[in-house]
Amino acid sequence: MSPIPIWLDSDPGHDDAVAILLACSLPQVKLLGLSTVHGNATADFTFTNGVRLLEFYAADPGVKVWRGADKPLIRPTRADPEIHGANGLGGADELPDLADEGVKARLERSKGLKAIQGMASAISETYRSGEGQKVTLIATGPLTNVALFVSVYPELIEGVEQIVFMGGGVGIGNRSPVAEFNILCDPEAAQIVLDVPIPKVMIPLNVTHTALLTSSRHAQLLDPTSDWKEGLLPGATTPLRSVLSSALSFFVETYKSTFGFMDGPPLHDVLTVAYIAAPQLFRTTRYRVDVELGVSHSMGETVVDLYRYRQCDDSWGRSGLNCLVATDADVPKIFDIILRAVHLCDDRRAKRSS
Numbered sequence: 001m002s003p004i005p006i007w008l009d010s011d012p013g014h015d016d017a018v019a020i021l022l023a024c025s026l027p028q029v030k031l032l033g034l035s036t037v038h039g040n041a042t043a044d045f046t047f048t049n050g051v052r053l054l055e056f057y058a059a060d061p062g063v064k065v066w067r068g069a070d071k072p073l074i075r076p077t078r079a080d081p082e083i084h085g086a087n088g089l090g091g092a093d094e095l096p097d098l099a100d101e102g103v104k105a106r107l108e109r110s111k112g113l114k115a116i117q118g119m120a121s122a123i124s125e126t127y128r129s130g131e132g133q134k135v136t137l138i139a140t141g142p143l144t145n146v147a148l149f150v151s152v153y154p155e156l157i158e159g160v161e162q163i164v165f166m167g168g169g170v171g172i173g174n175r176s177p178v179a180e181f182n183i184l185c186d187p188e189a190a191q192i193v194l195d196v197p198i199p200k201v202m203i204p205l206n207v208t209h210t211a212l213l214t215s216s217r218h219a220q221l222l223d224p225t226s227d228w229k230e231g232l233l234p235g236a237t238t239p240l241r242s243v244l245s246s247a248l249s250f251f252v253e254t255y256k257s258t259f260g261f262m263d264g265p266p267l268h269d270v271l272t273v274a275y276i277a278a279p280q281l282f283r284t285t286r287y288r289v290d291v292e293l294g295v296s297h298s299m300g301e302t303v304v305d306l307y308r309y310r311q312c313d314d315s316w317g318r319s320g321l322n323c324l325v326a327t328d329a330d331v332p333k334i335f336d337i338i339l340r341a342v343h344l345c346d347d348r349r350a351k352r353s354s
Helices: 014-023 043-056 101-110 115-130 144-152 154-159 181-185 187-194 215-222 239-259 270-277 331-353
Strands: 004-010 029-036 065-067 135-139 160-166 200-203 282-287 289-291 302-304 323-329
Touching: 004 014, 004 115, 004 270, 014 029, 014 043, 014 239, 014 270, 014 331, 029 043, 029 115, 029 270, 043 065, 043 101, 065 101, 065 115, 115 135, 115 144, 115 154, 135 144, 135 270, 144 154, 144 187, 154 160, 160 270, 181 187, 187 289, 200 270, 215 239, 215 331, 239 331, 270 323, 270 331
Parallel strands: 004 029, 004 135, 029 065, 135 160, 160 200, 200 323
Antiparallel strands: 282 323, 289 302
8 A cells, every 4th residue: 555645734842743753754654745834933943843853853855844834824923832942842952953964955955945835736746636646734733834725725625635633622722721722823724724625634632632651651762672660761772762752851841830741741743643644543523613713711712513503514614514523542552653653763864874
C-alpha cells in the first residue's frame, strides 16, 4: 500500500515537534510540506522552529517550510509562553540554531514561500485533476492557513481527502472553561474550515488528555531497553532522544504548574498524524460541529450537537453533519507508534552522519 500524502500545518511547540517527527518518519505517510502559523509562539518563532526541527530530524531536503499567517483572521494574536516558553520550544536548547549550516540551507530553500501557495501546489501536483492521489491536510495549530487556503483556492478542495485537526473539546476547554487554545486563537477560521464540504476529523481535548507522557513512557523514549523504576529516568541512548527528553521535560513542568497534570503532559498534536497512520486505533462519531463566535464566556467553544437537535443533511458542509469527532483512542498502541517513529528517525540521522 502506497503512503498517504499529507500536508502538515503547525505552530511548532512541544507536542507539534513530536507530530512533525511522526510525519517525516512513519512509512504510512508521505510528508509533502510543512506550513507554519501563529499560535504557540509568534509566527517568526514557529517558522524557524519548523526549519530547525526538520533539519534535526534529517527530513527529506525536498520537504520545505512554508510560512503562513502571523495573526488570526479577525481577532488579536495570542501565544502560549506559559506552556511552550517564549520561543515555543522551551528546553530544546540542543536543537541546531539558525547559524547551523543545514538550518541555513533549509532557510534558504524556504525563503519567501507562502503557506497557502504551498498547499495549492502540493495538492494540484499530487491530485492531478483526479489522475493522482488526494491529499490529507493535518492541522495542529490555529486553522488560519487552512481557512485561507479553502477560501482562496476553492477549485482545489476536491483534491483534499480530509482535514484532520487537533482542536476543540466536547464541553471542556483549556484556555477558557469551554474553549480549546487552537480554536480560541482563530474561531472564525475554524468555522470556515468546518463548513468546507469535505470530511473533517476533530481530535478534541477529551481524547488528547488521555495521551499522557507518563514517566514510564518517558523512560521508554530515552532508552527502549530500560527497566524503568519509579522516580528514576534512564540516560538517553541517542542525541535525538536526549533533545526530545529535554524539550518534553520542560513541557512536563509547565503542564504541572499551569494545569495540574501530575502524571505527565498530553501530547495533543501527535494524535493527528497517528490517526492517519492507524485510524483503527480511534473511535469516532459523526456530528454537527460549530464554533461559538460571540464575545461571551463561551467564545471559541466547539458546539458539538450530541443529540442531533439541529436538522442536518448528509453532506459535510454548512448544512450537514460536518465532522467526525474522535471519542476514544488506544493510547498504548499510539505510544508504540511514537516510539517506532523515534527509532526510524534515529536510523535516518545515523545514515546522514555516516
